[in-house]
Amino acid sequence: MMVNDKHLPVTSGVHQVSVMSLSGPLDDDSCVQLMRKLRNGHGSRTERRGQPLILDMAEVPLIPPSLHRTLQRVIEQADTPVLVIAAPPRVRRALERSEITGIRQYRTLAEALTALSAPDLNSQTGAPPAFEQEEPEVLREQMLHIQTKATTSGMIGVAQGILLTRYGLPRPSIAHDLLEETSQHFNVPLRVLASAVITAPPPRSIDQWFFGHTTRPAPPTAAFLRGHRAKPSHRRQVLTAAISKAVTAADADAAELHLKDAAQDGALILEQHHGLDAAYRARAALIVGPPAVCARVQRQLEPVTVPDIATDAALPTHPVGRALLEAGTRAVHGLPLITPDGHCTGTLTVHRCQPGTWLSGFQQHTLGVLATEIASWNSWYHRTIIRDALEYLHRHRTHRPGTR
Incomplete structure (x- = not known):
């Protein structure tokens, strides 16, 4: 169907590899678009030489012959292999039959990145290894980020x-x-x-x-919008103001705001945050169910407090819980964003580095009012x-x- 422009730089030392996620049945026009994006995104021809490219084809059901020519030109210009990951069987067989010089296929991004640090992959082109072994944490965060982008x-x-x-x-x-x-x-x-x-x-x-x-409802008169001079029609301003108000009101070390996406079966999408590291953001980017606290809140439709992540029944052994602990969070409090007509449109969660229940009654009330205002704004935003x-x-x- 198209080439999605998901050109994500992954760097290690002075080396760099570009990752692009493709989706849909590609056609000749898509191949032209892909070549144009590669030219615009990779700098001059000299700069592109020796810079590996990874193509994520997990969502590509078929490819035209023109893609073979496009890939061959990319390989010749970059003077380095093109690594294809997660290709469906039909696409994988088509690439194998094409006998394109310089195509390497791998099941996962992790395998491709590991191969890039092996000398034998680059020996045919003379390109230096793209990754150093001593930076696994950087690669892990980038892989999580790319996986999130692939869903989008x-x-x-x-x-x-x-x-x-x-x-x-x-x-x-x-x-x-x-x-x-x-x-x-x-x-x-x-x-x-x-x-x-x-x-x-x-x-x-x-x-x-x-x-x-033709009849447009007036924007909500939320106090947190007035306090931060955020325009109701400016989505980023509103979400930034909301998360800032939550951190202040709860005396929190971090906070996250998820909104429900009906196109993904009501999954919670991380829309805004404060104080969260990249690894946790990648894990919490798309939440589909418990034991994540925001998913518990969405299911129960009422506030949920976890005084200590480390002693929770399920979180310490779950990737989201482990990411929370690694980020330094020990206690969280989440609450639903419920509209006046009773629909849950997302969740708001605040974090503390110290274990224990810390919110006073007044703080919980303030957060409850804020959650209601965010839900009202979100409803208005979608209706207008x-x-x-x-x-x-x-x-x-x-x-x-x-x-x-």
């Missing part, structure tokens, strides 16, 4: 497929450009817009996506800004060059 890439690919079919667009790149243009116009993250495209009911008419969308973005996308789908 798949959802964006699904949204593009919907637009491609619904509007009869001639090329996948047009669907990508339409999403990207709408995202930038309304300052809505591409992932959030993609989720809305996937979960919203189909447009009601040629001219309008939603009926009765997100709907405006979908209406814009729907109106402009016929104004794209090359569309019918």
